[in-house]
Each structure stands twice: as structure tokens, then as C-alpha cells.
Amino acid sequence: MKDALALYRRYVALSLRAQLVYRATFVMKTLGHLFVTGIEFFGIWALFARFGTLGGWSLREVALIYGIADIAFAITDGTGRGFDKFGSILKAGDFDRMLLRPRSPELQLLGYELQLMRIGRLAQGLAVLVWAGVAIAWTPATVLLLLAAIIGTACTFFGLVVLQATTAFWTIETLEVWNAFTYGGNYAAEYPMAIYRRWFQRFFTAVIPLALTSYYPARAILGRDTLGAIHVLGPLAGVAFLVISLAVFRIGVRHHASTGT
Amino acid sequence: MMGYAAIIAARFKALLQYRAAALGGLFTQIFFGLVRVMILRAFYAAATTAAPMSLPSVTGYVWLGQAMLLLIPWREDTDVAEQIRTGTVVYELTKPIDLWGVWFARSLAWRTAPVFLRMIPMFVFAMLILPAVAPGWGLAPPPSAAAFALWIGCFAGAVMVSAALTALINVSMMWTLTGEGVPMLLAAFATMFGGLVIPLPLFPDWLKPALYALPFAGILDFPSRVFTGNLSIAEGGLVLAHQLAWTLALAAAGRYFLARGLRRLVVQGG
Numbered sequence: 001m002k003d004a005l006a007l008y009r010r011y012v013a014l015s016l017r018a019q020l021v022y023r024a025t026f027v028m029k030t031l032g033h034l035f036v037t038g039i040e041f042f043g044i045w046a047l048f049a050r051f052g053t054l055g056g057w058s059l060r061e062v063a064l065i066y067g068i069a070d071i072a073f074a075i076t077d078g079t080g081r082g083f084d085k086f087g088s089i090l091k092a093g094d095f096d097r098m099l100l101r102p103r104s105p106e107l108q109l110l111g112y113e114l115q116l117m118r119i120g121r122l123a124q125g126l127a128v129l130v131w132a133g134v135a136i137a138w139t140p141a142t143v144l145l146l147l148a149a150i151i152g153t154a155c156t157f158f159g160l161v162v163l164q165a166t167t168a169f170w171t172i173e174t175l176e177v178w179n180a181f182t183y184g185g186n187y188a189a190e191y192p193m194a195i196y197r198r199w200f201q202r203f204f205t206a207v208i209p210l211a212l213t214s215y216y217p218a219r220a221i222l223g224r225d226t227l228g229a230i231h232v233l234g235p236l237a238g239v240a241f242l243v244i245s246l247a248v249f250r251i252g253v254r255h256h257a258s259t260g261t
Numbered sequence: 262m263m264g265y266a267a268i269i270a271a272r273f274k275a276l277l278q279y280r281a282a283a284l285g286g287l288f289t290q291i292f293f294g295l296v297r298v299m300i301l302r303a304f305y306a307a308a309t310t311a312a313p314m315s316l317p318s319v320t321g322y323v324w325l326g327q328a329m330l331l332l333i334p335w336r337e338d339t340d341v342a343e344q345i346r347t348g349t350v351v352y353e354l355t356k357p358i359d360l361w362g363v364w365f366a367r368s369l370a371w372r373t374a375p376v377f378l379r380m381i382p383m384f385v386f387a388m389l390i391l392p393a394v395a396p397g398w399g400l401a402p403p404p405s406a407a408a409f410a411l412w413i414g415c416f417a418g419a420v421m422v423s424a425a426l427t428a429l430i431n432v433s434m435m436w437t438l439t440g441e442g443v444p445m446l447l448a449a450f451a452t453m454f455g456g457l458v459i460p461l462p463l464f465p466d467w468l469k470p471a472l473y474a475l476p477f478a479g480i481l482d483f484p485s486r487v488f489t490g491n492l493s494i495a496e497g498g499l500v501l502a503h504q505l506a507w508t509l510a511l512a513a514a515g516r517y518f519l520a521r522g523l524r525r526l527v528v529q530g531g
Contacts, residue, residue, distance in 0.1 A: 047459060054300075
């Protein structure tokens with residue numbers, strides 16, 4: 001385990017050094033990400049300026065939910081690049097080389113690339129979260145809950161990217177259908193789940209647990225609910241989702257027959 | 262003229278091959294459309310003042326946006342960017358055909374073939390399937406035959422504006438070389454200020470004149486509002502003028518900067 005961590009640190013250091021060689025491009029890309037995601041929140045602000053409220057939710061309340069979703073997505077987007085690009089790694093035969101090395105393929109995929117420019121999205125999510133947070137009376141319990149919500153949500157997104165990679169064992173291509181659940185899941189999780197239809201809420205509770213990892217903790221942090229078991233245990237559903245996804249990925253690895261390139 | 266027609270036809274045929282990708286994209290676009298409709302319905306349900314767009318109109322607008330998604334100038338033409346990066350663009354200059362015209366012709370095909378592939382199944386879903394399952398959630402037919410005819414004209418105008426923007430992005434590659442910065446920022450502008458995420462009439466009133474003046478409004482927003490009847494036939498005529506003016510302006514800018522870029526171009530002889 002300690003050995004794996006040390007190796008991961010080396011992967012990260014290599015990846016960062018490579019990206020910082022093109023410093024101007026890096027700065028432009030990071031600012032680009034900051035702007036592209038920042039403009040999304042501007043859109044939400046515009047809707048609130050027009051309508052005043054979203055079914056009883058204020059802009060600041062939505063900002064907390066939005067912040068959790070975007071920070072979590074930025075973490076997954078930055079670290080999960082190897083799984084995200086798994087289709088092309090598989091097609092090029094690079095995965096076979098990973099299997100030959102005396103380390104787990106999951107670790108090698110995790111170390112494939114740490115995308116530093118996702119800091120742009122992260123910074124944007126943080127800024128929105130801080131703006132939402134200044135209006136909240138924080139306690140040690142709610143601070144912990146916020147951290148748990150971010151980690152649990154990031155785990156859920158990561159699980160989705162792992163599942164997306166797993167399907168590539170059968171289809172070789174990375175299917176665009178998964179964008180509905182990764183990008184679409186992120187988009188849906190930026191708003192309070194209460195505004196959606198029942199079947200949609202159930203899907204994001206029982207199948208992809210984004211409601212459990214971010215929406216319920218947010219309700220408790222905002223003081224809409226008194227802290228209960230569902231708020232504390234909710235983020236764990238994200239961890240469970242990731243563990244199951246990784247187990248499914250293992251099945252894929254066992255199924256794997258090389259493309260032969 | 263024949264040369265450009267051949268380029269458009271060849272690109273069109275090549276782009277029609279990506280049918281499986283179109284199907285996967287359709288699922289994702291339906292998902293995003295449903296989330297957008299649910300969000301807007303929730304805002305409308307809580308509204309205390311009348312919105313400048315009716316709920317059926319706004320719902321139809323969302324589905325038109327999802328259907329026309331690929332009309333947006335998302336990124337540079339990767340083949341052209343590769344030519345500029347490697348320098349093989351000089352071979353193009355030896356051909357007896359205008360370079361900006363070639364890029365514009367390629368963009369015209371690129372902004373139509375993939376759109377058709379996704380638009381037709383999306384229309385079937387939003388106009389026939391969805392209203393049967395959930396009345397009031399889909400895309401209603403245009404209010405009149407005249408509005409439909411005008412929408413077809415506006416669609417053609419939108420393709421022209423978008424293709425001119427794409428050609429301009431290609432030109433910007435002569436300075437930036439990488440296809441990361443300019444296309445990314447432009448795509449962000451085009452999606453937000455073109456009405457894909459939020460219908461432009463719902464933006465604050467003080468911001469609307471600026472948004473309507475930009476070329477992006479002519480790509481998704483105006484044509485969709487002609488279709489749903491939010492804009493009258495007379496206003497539709499103004500939309501065509503807006504699109505034509507922007508196409509000409511963007512074409513002039515593209516040609517000007519291309520000429521400047523070519524003046525600095527140095528070819529290494531072997």
C-alpha cells in the first residue's frame with residue numbers, strides 16, 4: 001500500500017512536470033476552464049434574477065449544492081483521466097502493457113495523468129461554495145458533513161467513469177451514452193433533487209446515489225432537516241458505488257481479450 | 262463554384278457515416294433535455310410574475326436546442342488545424358481555389374450533416390413520443406405553415422453564421438496553433454449566449470439587447486423562437502437580416518485575417 005502511494009506520487013510528479021512545460025498553454029487552459037464553468041453559474045444567477053426562487057430554494061442554497069457537485073466533478077475529472085480515455089488506451093494496445101507490469105492496472109490508470117487544468121473548474125466550484133458558505137452558521141458536524149459530501153460525490157462520479165471504462169472491454173470504443181450519466185449526472189446534481197420528477201429522484205438515489213451523497217447532506221447543512229442517519233450515511237453510498245464499480249472493472253479485466261494491435 | 266459544391270458533397274457523405282455516435286449522442290441529448298425541462302418547469306411553477314415566454318414555448322425551445330446542438334461552432338476543423346500545425350496548408354495554396362472558401366464549404370457540411378443525423382430522431386422523440394407519455398413536455402408543431410417555412414429559412418441562416426464562425430476559428434489557428442484556447446472560449450460564449458442552457462428571453466432585460474445583437478443569437482435562439490411562435494413572421498424577417506449581416510461580417514473578418522496570416526507565412530524550401 002505504502003509502495004503504491006509512493007508510485008502514485010511519482011506518476012503525479014511526472015504528469016505535472018509534463019504539463020508545466022507548456023506554461024502559457026496551461027495558464028490559458030486553466031483560465032478557460034474557470035471561465036467555461038463560471039459562465040454556467042452566471043446562467044443560474046440569471047434564472048434567479050428572473051424568477052426569484054426555485055420552488056422555495058434560494059440562490060445561495062442552490063449555490064451550496066452546485067459547489068459540492070462541481071468540486072467533486074473537478075476532482076474526478078482531474079484524477080480519472082486514465083479511465084476516461086480507457087477506450088483509446090485499449091484500442092492502442094497500451095492496456096496489455098499495463099497488464100505486464102507488476103502493479104495493478106487500476107493504479108496505473110489512476111496515475112495515467114493528473115489534469116492540472118481542472119483546477120479552473122475546482123476554483124470556480126470553491127468560489128461558489130464559499131459564497132454560499134458565508135451565510136451558513138457552521139458547526140464542526142456540518143463542516144465534516146460537507147467534506148463527506150464532497151468525497152462521497154467524487155467517489156460516485158469516479159465510479160461512473162470506471163463503469164464507462166469497463167464497457168470498453170466489450171465495445172472497444174468509449175460509448176458516448178455514458179456522457180448522460182457523467183456530465184448529465186453532474187448537471188442534474190447542481191440543482192436540488194426536490195425539483196425533479198419522482199422517477200428521476202429514485203434513479204439518482206437507488207441506482208446512481210448522487211442524491212444521497214450531495215443532496216441530503218446539503219439539506220442538513222442548510223438546516224432544512226435535523227441531522228439524521230440518512231445525512232450521515234448518505235456519502236458512504238458513494239464509496240460503496242465506487243467499490244462495486246471497481247469490482248465490475250475486475251470482471252472486465254478477466255474478460256479482456258486484447259485487440260491484437 | 263463547382264469545386265465548393267464537390268467539397269460540401271464529399272464532407273457531407275463522410276460525416277453521415279457516424280451513425281452509431283449519433284445514436285449515443287441522442288440518448289445524452291434527451292437526458293440533458295429532460296433535466297433542462299424539469300429545471301425550467303420548477304422555476305415557472307414558483308414564478309410570481311409573468312415570464313416573457315410561455316411554458317409550452319420554453320419547453321419546445323429546449324428540445325429544439327437539443328436537436329440543433331451540433332449547429333453550435335464547438336471547435337475548429339481538426340483537419341484544417343492539423344494542416345496549419347504541420348505546415349501542409351501551403352499545398353492548399355497551390356490549388357486554384359480560394360482557401361477561405363474551402364474552409365467555409367467544409368464548415369457548411371460539418372454544420373449540417375451531423376445536425377440532420379440527430380435532428381430527425383430528436384424531432385420524432387420530442388414531437389411524437391414524449392407528448393404521448395407526458396403531455397405538455399414535448400415540442401409542439403409550429404403555429405402556422407408560414408412559421409414553419411420561415412423556420413427553414415432561419416435554419417439555413419443559422420448554418421451560414423455558424424460556418425462563418427467556424428472558418429474564423431480556423432483562421433485563428435494561424436496564430437495560436439493549438440485548438441485549445443480560442444475554440445473553448447468561443448464554445449462557452451456560444452452555448453450560454455446562444456440560448457442552449459437558458460433561453461435568451463429569460464435573461465435580465467438590461468442584458469438582452471446585447472445578447473440579441475451578438476451572432477450567437479442567430480444560431481439557436483432566433484430560429485427556435487420562430488418555430489415555437491414566440492417571434493412573429495415579421496420579426497422572423499429581421500432574423501434573416503441579422504443572420505445575413507453577421508455572415509457577411511464574419512466572412513469579411515475571416516478573409517482579412519487569413520490574408521494577414523498568409524502574409525507572415527514563411528515556407529521552408531527543400
